[in-house]
Amino acid sequence: MITRTDVEAAAARIAGHVRRTPVVRVEPGPYGSAGAVWLKLEYLQHSGSFKARGAFNRILGAAEAGELPPEGVIVASGGNAGAAVAYAARTLGVPAEVYVPATAPAVKLAKLRRLGATVVPHGSEYAEAYEAATKRAADSGALFCHAYDEHAICAGQGTLGLELLDQVGEVDTVLVAVGGGGLLAGVAAALEGVAVEPETAPALHAALAAGGPVDVEVSGVAADSLGARRAGTIGYDVAVRTGVQSLLVTDEQIVEARRLVWDRYRIVVEHGTAAAVAALHSGRYRPEPGERIAVLLCGANTDPSDLVT
Structure with a gap:
């Protein structure tokens, strides 16, 4: 089980080895009634991802x-x-x-x-x-080193959440793109999050529906980063404990969101990362009036040649 204490210990251990990535507040207008929207630019982390x-x-x-x-x-x-x-x-x-x-x-x-x-x-x-x-x-x-279902890995990923809180204060919701659930596990242990997954790789969504991790078919534009066939046990347990909601977005919505991030902010992200943006842009996630939302832009190891300039 991952707790906030585990995440705090990880933050102390990795201090000086990772970057404190910036947060940018963007106009909430395109996202309905949201009171504030921040983008956490974690794609600027060493190695290009969280x-x-x-x-x-x-x-x-x-x-x-x-x-x-x-x-x-x-x-x-x-x-x-x-x-x-x-x-x-x-x-x-x-x-x-x-x-x-x-x-x-x-x-x-x-x-x-x-x-x-x-x-x-x-x-x-x-x-x-x-x-x-x-x-x-x-x-x-x-x-x-498990990619996502290992205690130390999940606790380390959760340091992103602590850093975000320190930068912007309290947030109501954090939108997190989910593959195996390692990032979600750490972030949800520190603060409230909403999982966003491709319809073509719904490992956590299927686990929550089934009452435990199950195998799913994996395909689609984000499979290289969100293509876990089965959600991790740690991510699933934290999701259940903290009441995480899982939303599904289509490949078309992901592609559109990735282009929007480029067109609007001149930021290049992976298709997997764009899934979190797609939840807002497509209306799959509808903010409450005045809601304070953070979107994790968690990775940018991608070929930008297919983006429209």
């Missing part, structure tokens, strides 16, 4: 406990978790091996290699890369 927070907390915590082996660390990833673990490992002088689906975007693979990681393509989706990575970790003795 996942650096969890990666540093996991590796530093293992080192503190004397559990970081000389074989280094292994992660399975659609790209962002791999980049985060690779960045943290390089910074801390630790070898890193990243298993990715063969469908991972070229821009993310190139980044992994620039960060010095050993990249191993395996399978056509995250679940297959994950299975191979866990076997490799067991055989080699390396520390496995």
Whole structure:
């Protein structure tokens, strides 16, 4: 179980290793009756996503406990978790091996290699890369860093929520794009959040409906970052405990929101990140009068060539 105390401990541990990313207040007019809307620019984090927070907390915590082996660390990833673990490992002088689906975007693979990681393509989706990575970790003795369903990873991601509160004061709602639920778990442990998922990758939505994590079919424009076949147990438990609402958006709404973020703010984000914006822009999330909303722009490891200028 992730608590605010866990998140506060993670914040102390990773201080000095991660960036304090800025918050921008934007005009609430396009979003109905919202009183204030902030964008948390977490895509400016080291490695291009929030996942650096969890990666540093996991590796530093293992080192503190004397559990970081000389074989280094292994992660399975659609790209962002791999980049985060690779960045943290390089910074801390630790070898890193990243298993990715063969469908991972070229821009993310190139980044992994620039960060010095050993990249191993395996399978056509995250679940297959994950299975191979866990076997490799067991055989080699390396520390496995789960992309989203691990206590230290989730607590590290939650430091984003504490930072947001410190920057803007109280917020009523935080819109969070969800894949496996690691970011949501940490943020919801610190403050109230609403999960936003693609209709084509509804792992948490399905888990909440079924009363526990279940396998779902995964496809669509955001599958590289939100393509977990099954929600993490930690994310699910925190969602139930805190009463998280899960909203689904279409691929078309995600694409439109991504272009809107570029056109309106000149910010380039991943399709997965744009899912959180899509909830507001499409009307899937309707603010109450005067509601104070924060939208997490959590990743920007994407090819911007398809954006309209």
